[in-house]
Amino acid sequence: MSADRPTRPLPKPTALSRPFWTGCREGRLLVQRCRDCARHVFLPQEFCSGCLGVDLEWVESTGRGSIVTFTIIGRAQTPAFIAPYVVAVVRLDEGYEMLTNIVDATPDRVQFGSRVEVEFVRESDEISLPCFRLAA
Numbered sequence: 519m520s521a522d523r524p525t526r527p528l529p530k531p532t533a534l535s536r537p538f539w540t541g542c543r544e545g546r547l548l549v550q551r552c553r554d555c556a557r558h559v560f561l562p563q564e565f566c567s568g569c570l571g572v573d574l575e576w577v578e579s580t581g582r583g584s585i586v587t588f589t590i591i592g593r594a595q596t597p598a599f600i601a602p603y604v605v606a607v608v609r610l611d612e613g614y615e616m617l618t619n620i621v622d623a624t625p626d627r628v629q630f631g632s633r634v635e636v637e638f639v640r641e642s643d644e645i646s647l648p649c650f651r652l653a654a
Contacts, residue, residue, distance in 0.1 A: 526598040528645045535562045537576045542646045547579040547636050549614060560614040581636030582653065583610040590625040604628050608650050622651045 531539040541548035550559040554571035558579070565572045588606035591599070604620040606628070620628050621637055634650035641647055 524596065524598040525641060528641055538562055539645065542638055542648050543644065545638050547581040547648055548576045549579045549612065550574040551577045558612040558614040560616060580611050583608045583634055585628065585630060585632045585634060586615060587630065588620065588628055608634055616648065619649045621649045627652060
């Protein structure tokens with residue numbers, strides 16, 4: 519990121535989300551999985567959104583999935599973003615969904631159902647964002 523351009527707003531990890539952000543910094547996409555029903559849970563929660571169980575563990579995701587929906591942002595709301603860019607909902611192969619950016623692709627190449635894989639974008643010493651790129 520250029521030193522003369524502002525940085526994008528960054529998340530502030532909490533005790534609950536810290537394992538997720540530590541994994542991203544290390545280049546691993548971690549997600550919670552319920553030990554009772556095996557459902558993957560994202561965003562980080564205190565309990566399973568499926569069975570309401572509280573026995574959750576952190577596991578590594580494949581980082582692969584498909585684009586469920588997307589939009590192309592033609593005019594950035596802040597100079598921290600360079601338009602056009604793509605905001606998408608990706609359904610990971612484990613069944614959970616993430617709101618993210620599609621990187622390293624012109625917007626005209628992005629399609630519903632496109633296969634994608636995680637690409638970590640380092641924004642600071644502490645935060646790497648899990649974005650996605652079109653799969654080869």
